[in-house]
Amino acid sequence: MGAIVRGVKNAFRNTVRTSGVVVILAISICLSLVMLLSLKTVQQKITDVKSSIGNTVSVSPAGIRGFEGGGELLTSADIASVSAISGVSKVSSTLSDRLTPTTDTSLQPSIEAGSFGRRMQGGESATPPSDSSATSTGSTSTGTTTRTFTMPVTLTGVSDASYTQTLGVSSLTFTSGNAIDPTKDVNEAMMGKDLATKNNLAVGQTFTIHGATVTLVGIYDTGTTFTNGGLVMSLASVQRLSAQTGAISSATVTTTSVDNLSSVQTAIKDKLGTKADVTTSEETATAAITPLENIKTISLYSLIGALAAGAIITFLTMLMIVRERRREIGVLKAIGASNWIITTQFVVEAFILTLMSSVIGIIGGFFLSNPILNALVTSSTSTGSQGGPSVVGRGGGGGFGMMRTAGQSIQSGLNNIHAVVGYDVILYGLLAAVAIAIIGSAIPAYFIAKIRPAEVMRND
Numbered sequence: 001m002g003a004i005v006r007g008v009k010n011a012f013r014n015t016v017r018t019s020g021v022v023v024i025l026a027i028s029i030c031l032s033l034v035m036l037l038s039l040k041t042v043q044q045k046i047t048d049v050k051s052s053i054g055n056t057v058s059v060s061p062a063g064i065r066g067f068e069g070g071g072e073l074l075t076s077a078d079i080a081s082v083s084a085i086s087g088v089s090k091v092s093s094t095l096s097d098r099l100t101p102t103t104d105t106s107l108q109p110s111i112e113a114g115s116f117g118r119r120m121q122g123g124e125s126a127t128p129p130s131d132s133s134a135t136s137t138g139s140t141s142t143g144t145t146t147r148t149f150t151m152p153v154t155l156t157g158v159s160d161a162s163y164t165q166t167l168g169v170s171s172l173t174f175t176s177g178n179a180i181d182p183t184k185d186v187n188e189a190m191m192g193k194d195l196a197t198k199n200n201l202a203v204g205q206t207f208t209i210h211g212a213t214v215t216l217v218g219i220y221d222t223g224t225t226f227t228n229g230g231l232v233m234s235l236a237s238v239q240r241l242s243a244q245t246g247a248i249s250s251a252t253v254t255t256t257s258v259d260n261l262s263s264v265q266t267a268i269k270d271k272l273g274t275k276a277d278v279t280t281s282e283e284t285a286t287a288a289i290t291p292l293e294n295i296k297t298i299s300l301y302s303l304i305g306a307l308a309a310g311a312i313i314t315f316l317t318m319l320m321i322v323r324e325r326r327r328e329i330g331v332l333k334a335i336g337a338s339n340w341i342i343t344t345q346f347v348v349e350a351f352i353l354t355l356m357s358s359v360i361g362i363i364g365g366f367f368l369s370n371p372i373l374n375a376l377v378t379s380s381t382s383t384g385s386q387g388g389p390s391v392v393g394r395g396g397g398g399g400f401g402m403m404r405t406a407g408q409s410i411q412s413g414l415n416n417i418h419a420v421v422g423y424d425v426i427l428y429g430l431l432a433a434v435a436i437a438i439i440g441s442a443i444p445a446y447f448i449a450k451i452r453p454a455e456v457m458r459n460d
Contacts, residue, residue, distance in 0.1 A: 003341045007348025010321075021317050022357045028310035029361030029433055030368065035303035036428065037369045038376060042296045046289055057253040057265050057280045059272070064249065067098060074248040078272055082253060085267045090254040093159040094166055095235055097242045098152035099209060106208040109151040110198035110229040117151055153195065154230040155209070157238025158182045165252060167230070169222040177203035177218035185236035190218035192228030210241045295376045307432060311439060318350050319444040347438055358433040362426060 012018055059082065063071035073095075083091045099105040111117075156166065160182050164172045180188050189209075191201070196219045199207065206213050214233070222228055239245050255264045261280045268278050322329075329342055 003337075003345040004348050007345045008352055010345070010349045011352035018353065021313070021353055022360065024313055025310060025354060025357035026360035026364065028306050028313060029358050030364035032303055032306040032310065032432065033362060033365030034369045034372050035299045035306060037365065038373045039296060039299040039303060041373060042292050042299060046292050046296070055255045055258040055261060057255065057261060057268060057278060059251040059253060059268060060277050061249065062275055062277050064277075066096065066249075072275070073244070074251065074272075074276060076246040076248065078275065079248055079251055081271050082251065082268055085264060085271065087255050087257075087260045087264045087267070088253055089256045090160075092162050092166060092252045092254070093235055093248045094250050095157040095238045095242070095244060095247055096249045097155040097157070097238055097244075099155055099231075100152050101150050104210055105153055107153050107195065107199050107231070109153050110192070110194040111151050111225065113151045154226075155238060155242075156230060156232050157235040158232060159235040162252075163220075163232065164222075167222060167227045167232075169224055169227055172220050172222050175219050175221050177216070179218055179220075180232065180234055182234045184234055185240060186234070187212055187214045187237065187241075188217045189214050189231055189233045189237075190220055191216060191231045193219050193221045194225065194228040195231065198229075210243075212241055295373075298376060310433075314350060314354065315439075315444065317353075318346060321349070322346060322444045346444075351434065351438070354433045358430055361433075362430075 059074070061071050061073050063069045064073070076093075079091055079093050082088065099107065101108050158166050161179065163179070164170065174190075175193055177190070180190050187209075196202070196216070201207065201216050201219075203216055203219060206215050208214065220228075220232075233241075235248075239247055253264065253268065255261055265278055265280050268276070272278070332342055
């Protein structure tokens with residue numbers, strides 16, 4: 001007990017030195033805490049970015065995007081070869097079809113054509129059409145002629161229950177009924193609430209598609225006008241009803257990890273060759289993660305440097321104090337003090353100094369962690385690559401819809417990165433400080449305590 005009391009009192013024997021040591025150690029501990037928080041926060045952000053981007057590869061027939069372009073659709077055999085690639089955990093296939101009212105289906109569309117729809121369907125042209133089927137609704141000095149037509153109903157065939165992923169929406173809830181079984185080839189469908197309302201349909205009622213009677217089993221709400229005006233059936237049902245046996249208009253390949261996106265993409269390209277366009281979010285992920293990895297590296301090295309500096313400061317300070325008190329140590333040993341008691345005295349003194357420094361350092365780290373982290377993020381993102389693949393829109397379902405907001409989400413995540421000081425971080429900081437105090441003081445105290453009292457007295 002006497003060694004502990006002496007250690008506590010000795011910590012305040014020299015006020016100037018105590019103040020100087022506490023301030024220097026506090027800076028070291030503050031920097032250590034800030035770097036530890038930055039390291040932990042950035043690592044979590046890297047994990048979140050990878051999770052938000054996803055580990056998917058989008059595959060579409062070459063030259064086709066939704067209902068635009070031209071070429072040949074993929075086949076079930078193509079998808080089977082992709083599923084066999086190492087690193088692929090799942091493949092979700094879709095087949096999209098457009099149903100013309102009265103001709104292909106008894107349904108009426110819930111989405112009005114508008115000027116955009118008419119233009120995309122060739123309904124508006126600067127030059128009047130030459131065919132007699134066009135109905136002119138008016139003519140101006142610009143020569144614009146408007147055709148009258150009805151928007152088609154979008155039908156999407158799915159191979160599994162990943163409806164939100166296939167439709168490119170964040171959520172899907174059923175307002176009535178249940179989901180279809182995507183593994184069965186039956187005449188059952190689920191549709192958006194807007195389409196059901198437009199056609200006065202309820203769960204259990206029927207309608208026709210390509211001359212076949214289809215039963216409505218569920219009505220869903222996605223929160224978007226486009227998908228709420230669509231229709232979903234099993235892949236096999238759409239292939240059969242549209243006479244496109246084995247046809248696939250798009251596929252979303254899920255890999256076992258975001259880290260093997262590149263290898264899986266390359267393998268798919270090798271398998272399908274020029275038959276398919278294969279894209280991933282890897283470039284977007286790399287652009288987002290690269291500056292975070294830079295911050296992580298800086299934080300790690302700074303943390304190691306701050307801890308080493310704290311240990312060296314403590315060691316040199318205690319070495320100086322121990323050497324100054326050689327005579328005191330000799331007297332203690334002369335009256336029977338053991339090496340253990342003397343070492344304990346100096347360890348307690350170092351512990352008190354480090355404890356005071358830790359309190360100041362933790363308070364400083366609490367206020368400085370976010371400003372320093374934001375400065376690191378700003379510096380890294382301004383010098384790093386901000387590029388990425390352009391976002392590709394799509395219609396009628398497909399994997400490309402999932403990448404529409406990836407770049408915006410990543411940039412928003414980088415702009416809103418915040419360090420949170422938790423109890424675990426404070427505990428780690430205190431444990432590190434205690435370890436520094438014990439190691440930094442025990443070594444010099446132990447070696448100086450081994451000197452003989454007679455030698456100390458003779459030299460003095």
